[in-house]
Amino acid sequence: MLTRRVIACLDVRDGMVVKGVGFADLATAGDPAALAHRYGREGIDEVIVLDVTATLDGRRALAQTIRQVAAELFIPLTVGGGIRSMDDARAVFDAGADKVALNSAALRQPDLIARLAERYGSQAVVVAIDARRDGARYRVFSRSATTETGRDAVEWAREASDCGAGEILLTSIDRDGTRSGFDCTLTAAVSDAVGIPVIASGGAGTLDHFLDVFTDGRADAALAASIFHFAEHPVARLKQFLASHGVAMRLAW
């Protein structure tokens, strides 16, 4: 049986893991390789490294950080942040990433999704969507949630999927860093609209939040950062909790 995935996100700036509230106020959480390896041992299903300031600073995700994270990690590794071209993606794959996450660049040039999917396969292309609630709809923001694009999140997810994206990484800007729970309405709307897996992100605070997003939100995977970094909810305990509530989980092996 296909299990739901629990994913640890490492927001990296200048080689260190940071985590803020609502994309700002970044506070240092630690060494990315050490954290990734700890999560791997604890049974995390996947790791995502986001170079959070790469787009704004015009920097590429740091190849050195990726190499260190990938060194002893035998589970999938996704890298995002500042990937704007085939060359940027190649540098990230060469450093040991299994998938790339595109955000601002995919909005600017959707054909980059198709070109990456053709070269590396759809399974290697994740389109990250940052969305903010606006009445009954969700608007897409780019450039680390600083720029409104005028796009609707559900429509953009569908288009990205049609272009060849293999997964959608969906972040609620409203919930990011607040620990008030995932936006299950947003997640369910996108999950129902596309035939590819949706990773819910933003707002994880308690074990129940994960249960909610896997049931009400119909998420295929759920991502969190700070609740793992500060070891409030060890990965194994979270997964056992979810399994005991009927969510298919990969336990132990």
Added chain:
Amino acid sequence: MTIAIVDYGAGNLVSVIKAFAAVGASPRIVTDATQFAGAHALVIPGVGHFEATAGLDATRDAIRAATDAGVPLLGICLGMHWLFEGSDEAPGRSGLGALRGRCAHLPREAGLKIPHVGWNTLDDVDSGSRLLAGLPQGATAYFTHSYVAPDGPATVARTSHGTPFPSVVERGRIAGTQFHPEKSGAAGLQILAAFVAMARDAGVSC
């Protein structure tokens, strides 16, 4: 054990190399048959479209000669599909044909997400499989694919996504995994270690 990993331009090989090194083997990337010399086993990795296996046409005869001589061969994901006669994903292309049948798209069902991405269990494990020996019941592996191999006598484990499909095939020293053992944590590393052991026991090289 020298493990030759055939680079035919389909996806990146960094993870596969790291994983074989982690289980004590000496992985080596090879791009043409002249570089097979001395290899104790061959690996066809790969992600992406079956069309990309066009890059294996140049080494097909050498791979067949190696397996005929008893050198173990492991196909991973797309590499596993190539062990068969072909795939509906690229109808004009021929596989190695070491295993009978053609690969086909996962049957579509309402509400079923395709590609099949994530960790899934290995079911119906054949107790005679050398690759899967000692694996605990309920072991999971990381999958990411839309096409599946045909079920047949070579199937030694199945996995279900809507319908069951072969997740591990094995016939003599020719084996394939639909999942990515290099990305499947401890279970994946154990499977790769079993393949390296198969190469050691075979005692032949290219």
